[in-house]
Amino acid sequence: MTKSGSLDPDLICRYSTVRSGGPPAAPDRIGSLDRPASRCFDMTQISHKHWEAFNAVLHVGSFTQAARLLRTSQPSISRLLKELQERLGFALFTRADGRSWPTAEALALHDEVERSFVGLERIAERAAQIRERRVEQLRIVSMPALAHQFLPAALARFLAERRGVAAALQVQRSETIASWVSTRQFDIGFAMLPMEKPGVDIELFDPAIGVCVMLPDHPLAGRQVVTPRDLHGLPFVGKGRDSFAHLPLQQALDDAGAVPDIRVDTPIAAIACELVANGVGVTVTDRFTAGAFAARGLVWRRFLPDVPYNFGVLFPSHSPRTELVNEFMRFLRSDCLGP
Numbered sequence: 001m002t003k004s005g006s007l008d009p010d011l012i013c014r015y016s017t018v019r020s021g022g023p024p025a026a027p028d029r030i031g032s033l034d035r036p037a038s039r040c041f042d043m044t045q046i047s048h049k050h051w052e053a054f055n056a057v058l059h060v061g062s063f064t065q066a067a068r069l070l071r072t073s074q075p076s077i078s079r080l081l082k083e084l085q086e087r088l089g090f091a092l093f094t095r096a097d098g099r100s101w102p103t104a105e106a107l108a109l110h111d112e113v114e115r116s117f118v119g120l121e122r123i124a125e126r127a128a129q130i131r132e133r134r135v136e137q138l139r140i141v142s143m144p145a146l147a148h149q150f151l152p153a154a155l156a157r158f159l160a161e162r163r164g165v166a167a168a169l170q171v172q173r174s175e176t177i178a179s180w181v182s183t184r185q186f187d188i189g190f191a192m193l194p195m196e197k198p199g200v201d202i203e204l205f206d207p208a209i210g211v212c213v214m215l216p217d218h219p220l221a222g223r224q225v226v227t228p229r230d231l232h233g234l235p236f237v238g239k240g241r242d243s244f245a246h247l248p249l250q251q252a253l254d255d256a257g258a259v260p261d262i263r264v265d266t267p268i269a270a271i272a273c274e275l276v277a278n279g280v281g282v283t284v285t286d287r288f289t290a291g292a293f294a295a296r297g298l299v300w301r302r303f304l305p306d307v308p309y310n311f312g313v314l315f316p317s318h319s320p321r322t323e324l325v326n327e328f329m330r331f332l333r334s335d336c337l338g339p
Contacts, residue, residue, distance in 0.1 A: 045087045051113055053080040054092070058102060058110045115185070136324050138167040141180050142190040145208075145269050146311065147171045149292035151190070154336045158328060165324065181314045187325050189314035192245070201317045206337060208286040210249065210307035211300040213276055213293065220282060226301045228256035235281030236260030243267035248307045249284050255305075273298060286311070 056066035057077065067074040085092045092109075093100040102110070142151055147169065155167055172180065174191035181189040182199030195202060212226040220226050220234075231253070238260070239246040245267065253260070263280050266272050269289040276283050277296045286309045290300040313329070315321055 046084060050080050050084040050087075051116070053077050054084055054106075055110070055113050057081065057100075058106065058113075063100065115180070115183075136162075136165045136322075138165060138188070138324055138328055139186040140167065140188045140190070141170040141172055141177050141186040143174050143177065143192060143311075144171055145192075145286055145289050145309075146190045148270050148289060150288045150336070154332055157335070158331050178314060181316055184316045184319055187315070187322070188328070191312055191314060193310040193312040195312065195314075197314075199317050201315045203313050203315075205311045205313040205332075206288075207306075208288060208309040208311045210284045210303050210309060211287050211290050212282055212284050212303045213273055213290045213298050213300045214282040215276065215279065216297060216299050218282060220301065221299055223301055226303050228253045228258040228305075231260040231282070231284075232256075232258040234260055235263050237272040237275045237281055237283040238262045238265040239272070240265040240267040245269070245285075245309055248309070252305055252307055285309075 052070065053066065053076075056069050057063060060066050060069055063077045063081075064074050067077045070077070081092060088109075090105050091103050092106040093102055095101075138155075140151065140155075151169060155169065159165055159167060168186075170180075170186070174195065177186075177189040177191045178195055178197035178200055180186050182197055189200075190205060193202070193204065212220065212231075214220055220230060223230070239249060241250075261281070264272075264275055266275070269285040270292070272283040272285055273289055273293040273296070275281075277293065277298055284303055284307060287300070288311075290298070315325070
């Protein structure tokens with residue numbers, strides 16, 4: 001992506017291909033991908049409407065829903081994507097089971113397109129702020145655990161006394177957060193540690209020690225402390241073996257020889273708590289998410305040994321932090337982080 005927020009022509013050229021002229025690689029594939037030679041093309045052939053249609057279809061999953069989102073017709077979406085595909089020179093969608101599915105090339109290209117749209121949205125937001133004489137902006141991107149309740153509540157309190165300040169709060173995966181902060185698309189990022197990323201300064205924000213979450217009538221609710229042995233054989237909502245959050249909890253369970261009855265695996269803490277609220281079992285999660293579900297009637301108990309989820313805060317390393325960023329971080333640490 002260029003500094004102006006437009007798509008990087010060099011990146012597009014890497015994805016561009018020339019059709020081989022032979023038969024397509026597969027009968028259901030739109031266009032040929034038979035190792036053609038690389039080429040570049042005039043980006044003026046592709047308009048913002050092409051990228052808007054592409055981005056909408058990737059987000060909502062169908063041409064019809066994308067047309068509703070953009071307030072246009074399904075044939076218009078189809079035409080724009082057909083033109084985009086022809087001008088790029090490679091297939092963006094395949095047909096299977098009566099619907100269109102994005103190709104691997106489309107998914108790879110979408111990462112860059114989405115970053116560009118974030119940049120364009122930020123330009124529009126900044127223009128509105130200038131028009132309304134709001135001159136300072138706090139740009140935050142966070143993992144879901146802190147964005148569910150903690151950050152919205154903190155931002156509301158912070159902004160209440162700062163009339164000239166606006167904020168943007170985006171939610172993303174930890175891996176994407178590091179990339180967006182390193183390119184200075186955001187001033188502050190909140191992500192799960194450990195993490196290493198060039199161009200980012202990383203600090204521990206909160207150890208986010210795990211707690212055991214349950215319905216108030218669950219047998220474990222009568223205890224002050226829950227241990228791994230208490231979970232042995234109990235219906236349990238797990239974290240999923242591919243998630244960062246799985247590792248420290250699994251180590252504690254293995255050390256105790258405890259094997260819960262995993263009913264559902266999910267890496268999203270809010271989903272785990274929602275399942276618990278619906279009677280699936282218990283879970284172990286960070287205290288921020290547990291606190292957000294108090295209104296749903298859930299209770300939590302201390303879990304020993306400590307299971308730290310280690311929530312970090314990320315800043316761009318090649319630009320000075322503004323006084324607004326420093327002020328917000330002081331506010332969070334002094335007024336919002338409980339014991």
